[in-house]
Amino acid sequence: MTGHAIVIGAGIGGLAAALALHRIGWRATVLERAPELGEIGAGMSQAPNALRALDELGVGERARQVGVPTHATANLRTANGRHLQRAHPVEPSPLLAFHRADLHRLMMESLPAGWIRTGSEATGISQDRGSAAVGELSADLVIAADGIGSTARRLLWPDAPAPRFLGRTAWLGVAPIDGLPGSMTLGPGAYFLIHPLSRGRAYWALVATADRPGIRHADEKAEAARRTQDWHDPIPGLIDATPADAVIHIDIRDLDPLPTYVNGRVALLGDAAHAMSPDRGQGAGQSIEDAVVLAAALATEPTVETALRHYDAARRPRTQTTARGARADGRRATSRAAHRALTTMIRLTPASLWRRGIAPDANPTWRWRPPRLG
Numbered sequence: 443m444t445g446h447a448i449v450i451g452a453g454i455g456g457l458a459a460a461l462a463l464h465r466i467g468w469r470a471t472v473l474e475r476a477p478e479l480g481e482i483g484a485g486m487s488q489a490p491n492a493l494r495a496l497d498e499l500g501v502g503e504r505a506r507q508v509g510v511p512t513h514a515t516a517n518l519r520t521a522n523g524r525h526l527q528r529a530h531p532v533e534p535s536p537l538l539a540f541h542r543a544d545l546h547r548l549m550m551e552s553l554p555a556g557w558i559r560t561g562s563e564a565t566g567i568s569q570d571r572g573s574a575a576v577g578e579l580s581a582d583l584v585i586a587a588d589g590i591g592s593t594a595r596r597l598l599w600p601d602a603p604a605p606r607f608l609g610r611t612a613w614l615g616v617a618p619i620d621g622l623p624g625s626m627t628l629g630p631g632a633y634f635l636i637h638p639l640s641r642g643r644a645y646w647a648l649v650a651t652a653d654r655p656g657i658r659h660a661d662e663k664a665e666a667a668r669r670t671q672d673w674h675d676p677i678p679g680l681i682d683a684t685p686a687d688a689v690i691h692i693d694i695r696d697l698d699p700l701p702t703y704v705n706g707r708v709a710l711l712g713d714a715a716h717a718m719s720p721d722r723g724q725g726a727g728q729s730i731e732d733a734v735v736l737a738a739a740l741a742t743e744p745t746v747e748t749a750l751r752h753y754d755a756a757r758r759p760r761t762q763t764t765a766r767g768a769r770a771d772g773r774r775a776t777s778r779a780a781h782r783a784l785t786t787m788i789r790l791t792p793a794s795l796w797r798r799g800i801a802p803d804a805n806p807t808w809r810w811r812p813p814r815l816g
């Protein structure tokens with residue numbers, strides 16, 4: 443079966459969907475409300491499951507050239523610098539770190555010219571038995587990859603609960619510092635993550651508990667620095683080296699599980715379907731998996747309807763389990779009450795056991811293999 447799909451949103455999920463459709467001989471029109479697609483966000487990591495899915499999209503090799511091997515849970519410390527685990531990492535590291543804009547750009551550049559329409563906001567969706575439409579534009583299928591605040595979800599899943607604030611908030615930045623290894627530092631009520639990036643840069647994220655969403659500061663960089671002023675090197679220097687206007691502050695939210703990701707000829711994909719806490723570094727990776735599974739179903743199933751049923755059944759359990767796990771990981775890593783117990787447990791775990799626990803094949807999320815496209 444071939445056809446034409448409208449994809450709402452040109453984030454990583456929407457671009458992955460368009461690339462996957464291209465691989466199976468479908469056409470796609472990607473509607474993006476932003477006037478242009480520029481330098482966005484800070485850093486992120488991609489795990490082996492997502493890298494295999496990128497291979498199926500035909501961009502795995504380029505992604506591996508841009509991504510920088512990193513470690514987080516192989517290099518764990520407390521705020522005063524004490525090493526909790528310094529497991530000899532698996533070489534080469536299965537985890538790659540990217541500037542979000544770099545990953546986004548390489549996906550965008552691999553799409554046929556003219557597929558993305560910027561400055562195009564989807565405000566209404568309609569459908570009948572044979573087609574689905576966004577405004578005046580009609581197609582065989584609509585893939586709504588319009589993020590955690592999805593308009594499509596609000597229109598077609600009116601009973602779905604709004605995204606939930608998880609009691610955590612995060613500062614993110616990218617500094618021009620070369621050669622820092624990936625690491626994670628656990629403090630009471632907060633953790634600090636570092637990933638090396640290409641072109642001599644380092645990404646950092648400070649995730650901390652918060653009583654309520656929406657608390658903002660006149661100088662977010664100064665606030666992140668204040669909260670970590672006594673933390674070990676290189677944390678204060680890393681924040682100091684970050685341009686103040688490049689520090690992003692966001693509240694952490696996720697979505698309660700939806701009973702289905704499909705409504706007629708409309709499928710939710712990525713954060714629109716299953717926005718999750720970032721603590722497993724899986725949100726974008728799961729959206730790339732979604733895209734490959736959806737396209738594989740469209741390529742093999744006799745109708746759009748059966749393909750979407752297959753997609754829904756295949757993706758809901760995995761993405762919702764991952765989201766549940768991420769929510770729990772984030773709560774545990776930032777709990778003040780459990781901080782001492784957590785750090786003691788990690789410190790007392792034998793290094794060999796810890797190493798086995800973080801190996802790529804020990805992790806059911808990382809073990810996932812995509813269906814073949816093409």
Ligand SMILES: Cc1cc2nc3c(=O)[nH]c(=O)nc-3n(C[C@H](O)[C@H](O)[C@H](O)COP(=O)(O)OP(=O)(O)OC[C@H]3O[C@@H](n4cnc5c(N)ncnc54)[C@H](O)[C@@H]3O)c2cc1C
Pocket residue numbers: 450451452453454455456473474475476485486487488562563564565587588589590592593612614647692711712713714718720722723724725726727728729
């Ligand atoms: C602090 C933090 C760290 C993270 N770290 C990682 C990580 O290390 N690894 C990882 O895999 N994931 C990570 N994630 C998760 C990841 O960022 C998201 O899961 C991913 O970006 C979701 O992609 P998406 O395309 O589904 O949605 P989005 O990136 O939100 O893209 C949605 C797009 O749709 C557009 N849009 C919205 N509404 C409309 C409309 N009505 N019409 C047209 N266009 C519309 C938006 O402008 C946007 O471009 C992290 C998230 C956070 C918050």
